[in-house]
Amino acid sequence: MSAPKFRRPPGVAKPKAVEIPIVLTPEEIEAARSWVLYEDETIIVLNKPAGLSSQGGRIKAHTLDDLLWAFARPNRPRPRLVHRLDRDTSGVILTAKTKPAAAFLGKALEAKRFRKSYLAITAGAPEPKGGMIDSPLRRESIGREAYMRVCAPDHPDAETARSRYRTLAHNAGAALVELSPDTGRMHQLRVHMASIGRPLVGDTRYGGALMLGGVAAPRLMLHAASLTFPHPLGGERKVTAPLPSDFRTMLAALDLPAPEQPRPATVDQDERGASA
DSSP: OOOOOOOOOTTOOOOOOOOOOOOOOHHHHHHHHHTEEEEOSSEEEEEEOTTOOSSOOSSSSOOHHHHGGGGOBTTBOOOEESSOOOTTOEEEEEEESSHHHHHHHHHHHHTTOOEEEEEEEESSOOSSSEEEEEOOEEEEEETTEEEEEEOOTTSTTOBOOEEEEEEEEEOSSOEEEEEEESSOOTTHHHHHHHHTTOOBTTOGGGTOOSEETTEEOOSOOEEEEEEEEEOTTSSEEEEEOOOOHHHHHHHHHTTOOOOOOOOSOOOOOOTTOOOO
């Protein structure tokens, strides 16, 4: 005879799952707090370093999501990631401090109200120097690894993917390119640039060189330079992240000019002129 099913009395809410805090070292807490580009009562914008996974992954090390416990406060939820960056990509990443902010920003992301700008180094300049790549992508698994591939629009697994690119500087061997995704597929910018014969330097997964002009690439040379998004309290905000030192060093070694260094954070004013 099966055991009787438990029925919760009317009006009694289901107990909430308790999230067990992750214990961080003082060094981890200090590092996480040093990445803050902008913070207010609803959001924290961070400058993620390269080599740090945003979330999950098989490496037994703390991810950025874990390190958000550095911002936990008593009786308040820890911040939540609104979007992600690849492990070896540096730059701007947005988190929400409250559930209403997370819900608002999640819907804004789905509605494509975020505008993202990346900087990348390629071996030679694309031809033409700027334009739109409108090539559907599909996911492919090889062993335990996931890849994205350009595919025909009528492929059963095809996902719409569009990326804009613009060459900012170039010489005979290398180029600095600005990239802006119109959609948010995994590895989208990396696969799209490889599809036009200009894979990102350091991106061995998609054909990028580890050496360029005798200079070793320290990692995937991709940096999330700015993020523009609607703010949960109204208006639109833009936050920028300066180029990390490894990116600037490689530009200098390749004799490419670095973009003008932004302030640690540039926050646009809303329509009423109130600063964020």
